[in-house]
């Protein structure tokens with residue numbers, strides 16, 4: 001298989017040495033040297049705490065930390081950097097919304113709309129909230145090709161729904177949500193729309209204002225940045241009305257034993273010493289992908305998906321899941337072969353895929369399988385990776401007859 005690879009950045013990624021075919025970017029992305037260097041500088045010659053020090057190194061670090069917040073705000077089209085809360089990742093961001101906004105906004109008899117393809121981190125925090133306040137959860141089904149069925153959701157939505165929480169892109173199927181329509185439907189019944197942007201942010205340009213959502217969350221480590229940091233975006237008026245969910249240093253205005261008052265957002269939601277260097281790494285990651293261009297990354301991953309799906313569909317025993325126009329992610333199964341065996345054999349060929357339920361057990365149930373094999377692409381993926389995947393699958397089918 002020969003194909004042009006307009007984005008050729010493999011040399012930027014030390015984790016991809018020795019021609020390793022890394023097809024597990026949807027789990028976590030490899031890091032470019034620019035991010036590794038930013039982290040090394042952050043913990044090295046630039047290291048100091050933020051928001052407290054009177055000495056110049058700390059003041060500089062505070063500026064760098066806040067510059068990272070501004071970079072995130074610009075990257076996703078936020079109206080202001082004070083709308084960006086740094087979190088440990090998407091999981092913590094969703095838990096923050098569930099605990100802070102959710103505890104106040106939902107009560108007994110209210111409803112939450114999710115979909116059948118959600119990651120556990122966009123299910124379990126809402127179940128915990130629903131149990132706390134006596135709310136109910138509804139689940140929008142999927143179309144035959146694995147997209148969230150918004151026609152069905154439209155029929156299910158009522159004015160009891162206070163929240164619609166959906167994946168912008170599915171981590172298993174790569175299905176892209178029609179966000180405009182989802183926002184119209186959610187807002188039409190007076191519900192807020194939360195988007196889980198984990199798999200979208202690394203693959204396409206995102207503008208939260210144009211999308212017309214109310215909350216947006218993502219993790220830096222899927223965007224070529226460090227683990228342990230991510231972001232919550234929420235519209236300023238929503239964030240300002242939200243109470244803190246964790247107490248501690250940095251999130252206060254004044255503390256006394258009689259009464260404590262809180263800082264405005266985003267500090268109100270960042271108790272304790274933050275992941276300072278993580279923010280610097282995220283800044284470097286955003287600079288890195290922006291220099292390449294999200295449109296170029298999206299186009300290349302889309303082309304790789306098309307090649308991979310075409311090549312895999314030549315095998316009679318391969319079943320492909322998800323839509324043709326999946327964003328960078330191909331899930332499949334081979335009749336009579338456990339996905340873990342596929343993964344193990346591919347590993348012997350230097351091809352790393354993910355096998356399992358991908359933290360989406362309800363989706364596995366909807367697909368009627370226990371697990372799938374998943375190949376997911378990133379900015380460094382190329383046609384050699386697809387060729388190696390296909391060669392590996394050939395071997396799997398030979399071994400299993």
Ligand code: PMP
Pocket residue numbers: 026027088089090091092119121122167169170171196198199219359
């Ligand atoms: N949502 C989606 C769609 C994901 O792919 C993931 C990570 N697999 C998460 C949420 C959770 O992200 P994290 O574990 O970084 O908090």
